[in-house]
Amino acid sequence: xxxxxxxxxxxxxxxxAQLVNAAEGMVGHRQFGRNALLxxxxxxxxxxxxxxFRRALDTRRGALAVHGLALVGALGQLAGGPQRRKTxxxxxxxxxxxxxxxxxxxxxxxxxxxxxxxxLYSYRVATAVIPDPEISDDLFLRAxxxxxxxxxxxxxxxxxISAEWLSGNALELILKTNVYGSTPVARAIRERPGIxxxxxxxxxxxxxxxxxxxxxAPRQAKLALHGMKAFHIGIAYxxxxxRFFWAFSGAHEAISYVIEERGGxx
Numbered sequence: 191x192x193x194x195x196x197x198x199x200x201x202x203x204x205x206x207a208q209l210v211n212a213a214e215g216m217v218g219h220r221q222f223g224r225n226a227l228l229x230x231x232x233x234x235x236x237x238x239x240x241x242x243f244r245r246a247l248d249t250r251r252g253a254l255a256v257h258g259l260a261l262v263g264a265l266g267q268l269a270g271g272p273q274r275r276k277t278x279x280x281x282x283x284x285x286x287x288x289x290x291x292x293x294x295x296x297x298x299x300x301x302x303x304x305x306x307x308x309x310l311y312s313y314r315v316a317t318a319v320i321p322d323p324e325i326s327d328d329l330f331l332r333a334x335x336x337x338x339x340x341x342x343x344x345x346x347x348x349x350x351i352s353a354e355w356l357s358g359n360a361l362e363l364i365l366k367t368n369v370y371g372s373t374p375v376a377r378a379i380r381e382r383p384g385i386x387x388x389x390x391x392x393x394x395x396x397x398x399x400x401x402x403x404x405x406x407a408p409r410q411a412k413l414a415l416h417g418m419k420a421f422h423i424g425i426a427y428x429x430x431x432x433r434f435f436w437a438f439s440g441a442h443e444a445i446s447y448v449i450e451e452r453g454g455x456x
Contacts, residue, residue: 197278212258362390
């Protein structure tokens, strides 16, 4: 039962990120207009999806419909539970469909939170074909854990060979953009170059060294997981990305499960 509860919790936490995303999209629906920043572009690209469907998807109404599908999927995850497996899987399928439709509509304006949600729902749907629920949930959590490890380590290594990140200027440059630099925290960091450089280098170090969490003692591993959550809370407040915290916290449930299984976090 522990594995079912952990899988249920991972998806419920991720559903909060999806609710936030759907709410933001519905409130800011003007950005999906024909000449707006996030206008649909699927009709201009080659695709196996029928052209009439893509033209409808590219409209503002199409974007709102996809957000509605995401909302249904998220509410289904929150309404389901460890014993309501069919509800969970159907909700994950709806959530995955909305994620892929937005990717088809316009690949721009998406971030790591969208990608992590896509991973969670893809693995949930893929492992649903396994008839044994315990084996299915165990494989789902282990797959998400492996993806999270790759995501953190790859992000850190990519930063480690970047001149901007190694110079310590990357965070300051990011926070100077209109998209990520409008919060009071962002403005405060920009005004303090020393803090900005420290945070930039710290990000490179901890992301690159993330796989070491599996070598830590139980209490240290638990503290490391809390530190990861604090990192994503910092991103949420600094860059105005609350979805990041919830999406990756869902993945953290899978990390916790794997470490617990090998005697890590208790």
